[in-house]
Amino acid sequence: MKIENKIILSNVFNIGLILLIGFFAMQNLNLILTKLRFVEIADDLNASFLEMRLSEKNYFLYQDESALLDIKEKIDATERSIGQVSADISRAIGETNLDLLKSYLRQYAEVVDEVKTSVGHSVRIDAKLRTRGRGLREFSNTITRLERKGVNDIITRSKNVLFYSFWAILASAVIVSHFISQRILRSLREIQRLAKSISQGNFHKIEGSVPDDEFGTVIAAVNAMSEELGNREDELIQSKKLASLGILTAGVAHELTNPLNNISMIAQNYMEFYDVLNETNRLELMKQISGETERIEEIVKNLLDFSKPKESKLEERNINETVRKSLELMQNTLDISNVEVRTELGEGLAHVYIDDHQIQQVLVNLIVNAVHAMERGGVLKLATRPGEEERTVKVDVIDTGKGIPPEFLPHVFDPFFSTKGVGGTGLGLSVSYGIVKNHGGNIKVDSMVGAGTTFTIELPVYNKSAGLIEGG
Ligand SMILES: Nc1ncnc2c1ncn2[C@@H]1O[C@H](COP(=O)(O)OP(=O)(O)O)[C@@H](O)[C@H]1O
Numbered sequence: 001m002k003i004e005n006k007i008i009l010s011n012v013f014n015i016g017l018i019l020l021i022g023f024f025a026m027q028n029l030n031l032i033l034t035k036l037r038f039v040e041i042a043d044d045l046n047a048s049f050l051e052m053r054l055s056e057k058n059y060f061l062y063q064d065e066s067a068l069l070d071i072k073e074k075i076d077a078t079e080r081s082i083g084q085v086s087a088d089i090s091r092a093i094g095e096t097n098l099d100l101l102k103s104y105l106r107q108y109a110e111v112v113d114e115v116k117t118s119v120g121h122s123v124r125i126d127a128k129l130r131t132r133g134r135g136l137r138e139f140s141n142t143i144t145r146l147e148r149k150g151v152n153d154i155i156t157r158s159k160n161v162l163f164y165s166f167w168a169i170l171a172s173a174v175i176v177s178h179f180i181s182q183r184i185l186r187s188l189r190e191i192q193r194l195a196k197s198i199s200q201g202n203f204h205k206i207e208g209s210v211p212d213d214e215f216g217t218v219i220a221a222v223n224a225m226s227e228e229l230g231n232r233e234d235e236l237i238q239s240k241k242l243a244s245l246g247i248l249t250a251g252v253a254h255e256l257t258n259p260l261n262n263i264s265m266i267a268q269n270y271m272e273f274y275d276v277l278n279e280t281n282r283l284e285l286m287k288q289i290s291g292e293t294e295r296i297e298e299i300v301k302n303l304l305d306f307s308k309p310k311e312s313k314l315e316e317r318n319i320n321e322t323v324r325k326s327l328e329l330m331q332n333t334l335d336i337s338n339v340e341v342r343t344e345l346g347e348g349l350a351h352v353y354i355d356d357h358q359i360q361q362v363l364v365n366l367i368v369n370a371v372h373a374m375e376r377g378g379v380l381k382l383a384t385r386p387g388e389e390e391r392t393v394k395v396d397v398i399d400t401g402k403g404i405p406p407e408f409l410p411h412v413f414d415p416f417f418s419t420k421g422v423g424g425t426g427l428g429l430s431v432s433y434g435i436v437k438n439h440g441g442n443i444k445v446d447s448m449v450g451a452g453t454t455f456t457i458e459l460p461v462y463n464k465s466a467g468l469i470e471g472g
């Protein structure tokens with residue numbers, strides 16, 4: 001459901017609740033008003049009943065017949081006024097009580113008539129008059145008291161309902177807004193993560209089901225953008241490749257020209273001076289030719305590595321093992337060079353997702369370069385450590401060699417860039433760069449002339465569920 005709809009729904013719910021409470025409060029207020037109106041009427045009635053009883057007393061004290069007439073008049077007046085507000089009364093105390101009240105009044109009127117018509121004094125009738133008069137007043141008093149209590153009860157109940165419903169509405173509003181803001185925050189974090197990874201050049205998508213709300217739309221848009229960026233980058237790489245193919249061809253031609261010229265020259269010498277050359281001289285020349293062809297072979301081999309990176313077989317690996325194996329491969333070279341090797345391999349590192357052979361090849365290239373840079377000896381340090389947010393693992397290859405001049409730094413990964421003359425092909429670092437990038441990783445260099453150079457490779461860690469977290 002869309003977040004907008006969720007908010008509307010929760011608002012509708014709360015407004016509904018408020019309306020309900022409002023309705024309830026209105027209802028109670030009306031009831032209170034009715035009851036109060038009755039209490040008002042009842043006060044008047046009670047006053048009349050009291051007056052009737054006073055007249056009754058007068059009758060008994062002074063045997064005043066006019067007092068009886070008085071009572072009759074009052075009863076009539078009261079009956080009339082009850083008749084006028086009978087609707088109000090019955091609403092407050094109900095039809096039955098109203099009828100009871102009327103019948104009490106009727107009975108009282110009947111006794112008054114009876115007293116009036118009776119000849120002389122009958123103790124029995126007098127007592128009846130007293131009882132009826134008292135009964136009428138007591139009934140009316142009781143009902144008034146009950147109604148007053150009723151009013152208090154309703155007010156207390158309304159107060160409670162308003163109190164609890166206030167908290168209920170508040171709680172519902174807080175809970176709903178909490179859930180909605182959590183949802184928004186979660187989606188924002190996802191998008192933020194994706195945006196960050198896109199800015200780092202990893203064009204993957206937000207995994208999992210896309211929510212059916214506004215963020216779903218945003219996520220879908222960002223995913224589409226990420227995919228598009230990925231495609232664009234692929235196209236860019238493709239066109240860069242075509243451009244570098246030109247440079248490469250020129251480079252290859254140049255690289256191959258030297259050994260070919262040498263071979264040609266040696267062969268010509270061999271033919272020209274065949275007669276004067278002795279066995280040793282001839283063997284020497286042939287050795288030179290063999291050396292030059294070996295050099296051509298090496299160039300071609302590196303070139304092949306560079307132009308078509310072999311299918312990589314990615315597997316879950318412990319990077320420290322790979323580093324150790326690479327060092328073993330280089331053991332002889334390191335033994336005869338004047339280089340001291342130190343390792344600082346991080347413990348408990350996350351496993352990486354790599355083609356072991358290819359990464360060994362990268363490390364060997366870096367180690368060879370380091371040894372070359374430390375002709376007069378030095379320290380080679382290999383270190384492994386977790387990368388940013390533990391999504392990657394980093395390997396540092398640090399030497400204390402002659403360093404790379406700043407003007408060369410931007411070119412060390414270029415194919416055929418070499419400062420080693422005949423000794424180098426200039427392909428080691430560009431091949432390494434290709435391999436690491438293919439792994440979804442990164443390779444960086446930091447150097448200071450005279451102090452040394454640090455190459456850092458960053459490789460994605462293995463993730464059981466997705467295979468890969470970064471890159472891929
Ligand atoms: N550890 C290092 N110290 C100093 N210079 C280096 C180092 N590694 C690479 N370089 C420079 O980068 C160049 C390119 O290296 P690379 O691609 O391996 O080709 P090559 O080793 O055949 O020259 C080297 O010629 C050298 O000038």
Ligand SMILES: [Mg+2]
Nearest residue numbers: 365369428429
């Ligand atoms: Mg090299």
